[in-house]
Each structure stands twice: as structure tokens, then as C-alpha cells.
Amino acid sequence: MEYRRLAFVCNFGGPMDDPGMIRVLLVGDSPQLLIYKKHLMRNSCKCEIAECERAVWEMLAQRQFDLVLSLHTGQGTRSPSLVELLSGSPTTLFYALRVEVGYWWVPILRLGKECFGAPALRPSEFSRAINEVIEETKAEAKRNGPSTPLAITIN
DSSP states (O other): OHHHHHHHHOOSOSOOSOTTSEEEEEESOOTHHHHHHHHHHHTTEEEEEEOSHHHHHHHHHHOOOSEEEESOOOTTSSSOOHHHHHTTSSOEEEEEEEOSSSEEEEEEEETTEEOTTOOOBOHHHHHHHHHHHHHHHHHHHHHHOTTSOOOOOOO
């Protein structure tokens, strides 16, 4: 029940260190996430990792993230899903789908809007999509200035 209370007060507020910085939340405890973290950090993203559900809810209650990559779907738990928490926010959410070798990434939210039915992305496709997202987000931040929340879109 504590998770429901945290989700209710989650306002996606909190100051960002640098308004031009893309904030990414990586959810899970797989070494695979470290590969994405390195890639994202090389592209001027600030990455944080949450290994358990409780940490996710606490982090989301404190600050907004532009992109969330999750190895956990949250299904079968009594806490709200990331989809419920992030819907309507300017956040893009991907869930990882475990396959024989590695993960395919499924887009779930784009700018807080559901995009169910979008095709899963293989690792090579996902890397390209992330690069496009980063560049587009940086361009939008420059265009709109620091007072506008960053938005990540995936074509």
C-alpha cells in the first residue's frame, strides 16, 4: 500500500541539475544495463539505476526522467506499473523483452502516451533509435530553451 501512496504524490517535479541534460532511469540489475548506461553517458545523458521496485517509486517521486528503460515489467505485483506512473508525463518508457540472447526493447510510452502495438526493437535497432532520440531531444531543448521540459520521441 505504501507504493500506492508514493505513486499518488509523484508529481515529476524536482529540479534538474542541468535543464539541457537528458535524464535516464535504468530499472533492473542486469549487467546488460551497464552497456546502455555507458552508451547513454557518452551521449551526454545522466543515468541512474534502480535495482528494485521500491527504489524506482522513490526516485520517480523525487524527480522527472526523460527516458526509462526497464528490465522489470512490474506484472504480478501489488504496486502500480510504470505505465500508470508515467502516463501523461513527458517520459518515454521501454520495457525489455528477454529473448534467447539478450533483450529486445518494446516501446510502451512515447511522451507519456501509450504506444502499445509498436514493434519490438532488436539491440542494433534500439541503439540507433536511442541515438536518434538523444539528438532529437538535444535539438528540441535548444529550440525551446531550458524552461521547457525535455521530450523524447521515437519515430
